[in-house]
Amino acid sequence: MKAKNKSLILTAVLLLTASSAFAQKVVRYDLYVKDTLVNYAGKEKRAIAVNGQIPMPTLTFTEGDTAEIVVHNQLKEGTSLHWHGVFLPNKEDGVPYLTQPQISPGTTHTYRFPVIQNGTHWYHSHSGLQEQIGMYGNLVFLKKAGDKTFRKGIDDLPTIPIVLSEWTNLNPNNVHRMLHNASDWSAIKKGTTQSYAEAIRAGHFKTKIANEWKRMLAMDVSDVYYDKILMNGNASTDLKNIDGKTLKAGDKVRLRISNGGASSYFWLRYAGGKITVVANDGNDVTPVEVDRLIIAVSETYDVVVTIPEDGNAYEFMATTEDRTNSSSYFIGNGVRKLIAPLPKLKYFEGMKMMNDMMKMNGDLDDMGMKMSLNKMDMNVAMYPEITGEIEPKKDHSKHNMEDENRYNANALGKIKTLNYAMLSSPHNTELPKDAPVKKLNFTLTGNMNRYVWSMDNKVLSEVDKIPVKKGEVLRITIYNNSMMRHPMHLHGFDFRVINGKGEKSPLKNVLDIMPMETDTIEFLANQEGDWFFHCHILYHMMAGMDRVFAVGDYKNPLLPDKEKAYKMLQHESNMPHFMAQNDFATNGNDGEAMLQNARWSLGTEWRLGYSDMHGYEVETHLGRYIGKMQWLMPFIGFDYRYRKMGMDEQETNLFGQTNKKDTRRAVSLGFMYTLPMLVNFQAKVYHDGIVRLSLMREDIPISKRLRAGFMVNTDKEFMGDLKYIITKNIGIRTHYDSDMGFGVGLSLNY
Numbered sequence: 205m206k207a208k209n210k211s212l213i214l215t216a217v218l219l220l221t222a223s224s225a226f227a228q229k230v231v232r233y234d235l236y237v238k239d240t241l242v243n244y245a246g247k248e249k250r251a252i253a254v255n256g257q258i259p260m261p262t263l264t265f266t267e268g269d270t271a272e273i274v275v276h277n278q279l280k281e282g283t284s285l286h287w288h289g290v291f292l293p294n295k296e297d298g299v300p301y302l303t304q305p306q307i308s309p310g311t312t313h314t315y316r317f318p319v320i321q322n323g324t325h326w327y328h329s330h331s332g333l334q335e336q337i338g339m340y341g342n343l344v345f346l347k348k349a350g351d352k353t354f355r356k357g358i359d360d361l362p363t364i365p366i367v368l369s370e371w372t373n374l375n376p377n378n379v380h381r382m383l384h385n386a387s388d389w390s391a392i393k394k395g396t397t398q399s400y401a402e403a404i405r406a407g408h409f410k411t412k413i414a415n416e417w418k419r420m421l422a423m424d425v426s427d428v429y430y431d432k433i434l435m436n437g438n439a440s441t442d443l444k445n446i447d448g449k450t451l452k453a454g455d456k457v458r459l460r461i462s463n464g465g466a467s468s469y470f471w472l473r474y475a476g477g478k479i480t481v482v483a484n485d486g487n488d489v490t491p492v493e494v495d496r497l498i499i500a501v502s503e504t505y506d507v508v509v510t511i512p513e514d515g516n517a518y519e520f521m522a523t524t525e526d527r528t529n530s531s532s533y534f535i536g537n538g539v540r541k542l543i544a545p546l547p548k549l550k551y552f553e554g555m556k557m558m559n560d561m562m563k564m565n566g567d568l569d570d571m572g573m574k575m576s577l578n579k580m581d582m583n584v585a586m587y588p589e590i591t592g593e594i595e596p597k598k599d600h601s602k603h604n605m606e607d608e609n610r611y612n613a614n615a616l617g618k619i620k621t622l623n624y625a626m627l628s629s630p631h632n633t634e635l636p637k638d639a640p641v642k643k644l645n646f647t648l649t650g651n652m653n654r655y656v657w658s659m660d661n662k663v664l665s666e667v668d669k670i671p672v673k674k675g676e677v678l679r680i681t682i683y684n685n686s687m688m689r690h691p692m693h694l695h696g697f698d699f700r701v702i703n704g705k706g707e708k709s710p711l712k713n714v715l716d717i718m719p720m721e722t723d724t725i726e727f728l729a730n731q732e733g734d735w736f737f738h739c740h741i742l743y744h745m746m747a748g749m750d751r752v753f754a755v756g757d758y759k760n761p762l763l764p765d766k767e768k769a770y771k772m773l774q775h776e777s778n779m780p781h782f783m784a785q786n787d788f789a790t791n792g793n794d795g796e797a798m799l800q801n802a803r804w805s806l807g808t809e810w811r812l813g814y815s816d817m818h819g820y821e822v823e824t825h826l827g828r829y830i831g832k833m834q835w836l837m838p839f840i841g842f843d844y845r846y847r848k849m850g851m852d853e854q855e856t857n858l859f860g861q862t863n864k865k866d867t868r869r870a871v872s873l874g875f876m877y878t879l880p881m882l883v884n885f886q887a888k889v890y891h892d893g894i895v896r897l898s899l900m901r902e903d904i905p906i907s908k909r910l911r912a913g914f915m916v917n918t919d920k921e922f923m924g925d926l927k928y929i930i931t932k933n934i935g936i937r938t939h940y941d942s943d944m945g946f947g948v949g950l951s952l953n954y
């Protein structure tokens with residue numbers, strides 16, 4: 205007996221040695237990052253390909269391997285790769301200026317880390333906006349043989365990794381700039397301008413007025429218009445076999461789905477029946493069967509679908525949350541079986557809902573509903589498939605049973621949608637009870653009109669890293685007081701989502717938080733380093749909705765001067781953006797140019813007449829936006845104006861102050877304030893004591909492409925204009941100006 209025990213122990217030791225020897229297995233990939241031209245949507249455009257392909261190649265490792273990924277940067281700019289959802293030493297995390305320098309053009313950088321987890325992950329560039337133009341790819345960590353968590357009937361299914369993405373024919377830098385400049389070109393492309401004419405037609409005139417009274421611009425569930433949606437780089441894919449095995453009736457298929465989109469959420473639906481969710485963010489969950497789920501930016505979901513008995517090719521569709529675009533996999537052989545497209549959103553219902561939630565001071569009011577975990581999707585009001593078609597017929601004489609049936613079929617609750625409260629881990633995920641707990645609260649804040657995204661009303665460039673002791677549990681409560689949802693992502697760790705499942709609370713590394721929701725997450729900070737915590741909507745991240753947790757006192761061999769590097773990171777998340785417009789009209793030229801970042805604005809406006817009598821005028825302001833909503837902007841200014849006046853002519857303002865000079869140079873102090881109805885009030889006092897008050901409003905959306913504006917001031921000047929938008933950069937404008945009279949012209953904007 206004893207001897208047998210001994211030999212058992214010996215075998216165990218041998219096995220351990222063997223498996224740790226096995227763990228030394230290095231799996232190496234070489235990645236060549238290079239500029240390329242693509243044509244996804246009718247135009248040849250610049251993109252970035254890795255090893256000649258978009259998306260980047262799928263990288264597969266087995267838990268226990270050592271990953272060695274050699275990046276050859278053949279671009280003309282710096283690059284980086286971040287391993288999304290992966291536990292690794294901080295210097296391998298791939299965030300330029302936080303965990304490493306940029307990989308310089310023409311150089312090579314090796315990422316090397318032991319793979320100590322399994323699951324569906326993805327990887328992407330963390331440099332600038334490179335992720336938008338091709339730098340995303342599947343990253344799969346397989347369970348090792350004999351893993352105790354191996355699930356028969358799930359982990360042994362035919363499996364395919366799918367990375368979702370979007371494509372825009374616009375340069376992403378331009379997309380970012382246009383977002384900051386409140387350009388509504390995206391809305392025009394999507395047909396979601398929500399103008400006064402459209403509001404009146406939909407019987408929502410009052411809704412529109414209330415919306416503008418509360419100083420809101422028309423909004424959508426997503427900001428960017430995309431030309432194409434891609435799954436593994438294609439708009440449509442036939443999946444007839446996996447690993448050489450032909451798919452047939454009754455087969456179950458596991459899809460490892462990552463959302464590599466820069467800013468799009470996707471609805472996932474399957475024509476062949478229910479979808480079984482088996483993992484999320486690389487962590488197994490107890491299987492849940494649903495009709496559909498939304499995948500937030502940067503989340504991953506593993507789902508299982510079954511090919512129905514007729515064995516045909518059933519559509520698995522990813523539709524953008526705004527429902528303007530989609531992409532599909534057809535799973536199986538035989539006839540294509542389509543799923544009905546999601547009907548168009550009811551935008552004015554959404555506007556009404558926003559009006560109800562929005563307080564006059566710009567805070568959201570949850571009306572005591574205590575929302576969390578995506579359980580109550582406020583946007584349901586906008587979903588015709590659940591709340592019925594646009595307006596229910598009021599004419600009861602035409603009432604018929606068919607309508608009634610349609611409504612019943614779509615009644616709330618008939619469509620089972622996944623939410624975070626439905627996720628639970630198959631394992632105990634509790635954190636050590638004796639670890640000290642550090643509690644943090646964040647409020648997600650934002651300013652739609654200027655596209656400033658922040659936490660606690662501070663952008664990254666305004667805050668230091670948050671110090672955390674190694675071994676502390678961080679318990680973070682996040683409240684979303686902004687009008688958009690934010691997929692908050694933590695680098696380097698999985699966190700538990702406190703969702704009522706107790707010890708089986710699910711593990712995630714991205715949590716989508718809808719407006720007005722409050723959620724709590726917690727994790728053990730047991731890995732030293734500077735870990736990024738940010739909104740994963742690329743354009744929100746680049747606008748400053750980021751924090752850094754500095755765990756322990758990590759010495760990063762790649763970044764000898766961490767302070768200087770952090771300054772660069774802060775700078776990158778608050779880059780100045782430029783806009784300019786000029787109207788070339790029959791009566792003169794007028795326009796403006798502005799350079800702005802999260803807080804500062806430097807702008808110049810001009811009116812240039814063609815004659816001495818009309819003169820010219822240039823006003824320059826340097827101002828700083830105050831408060832979360834940024835309605836107030838104090839400024840200093842300099843005005844220059846010239847106008848040839850008659851012999852005894854003088855200008856008198858409403859206060860009786862006069863000016864007799866042809867040429868006037870004046871320094872001013874003043875402020876701008878946004879009033880209800882989005883009217884800007886400007887007050888200015890010049891160094892010579894002259895005061896000027898003005899009221900102005902630009903871009904009143906009359907119809908889809910028609911905009912109106914006006915200005916009146918105490919110098920007895922006034923202006924009114926109408927502009928028809930032809931393209932992103934060109935419009936036709938007509939205006940009447942008290943100085944320059946009536947004019948028609950071409951309006952160009954950048």
Ligand SMILES: [Cu+2]
Binds near residue numbers: 741744
């Ligand atoms: Cu965000």
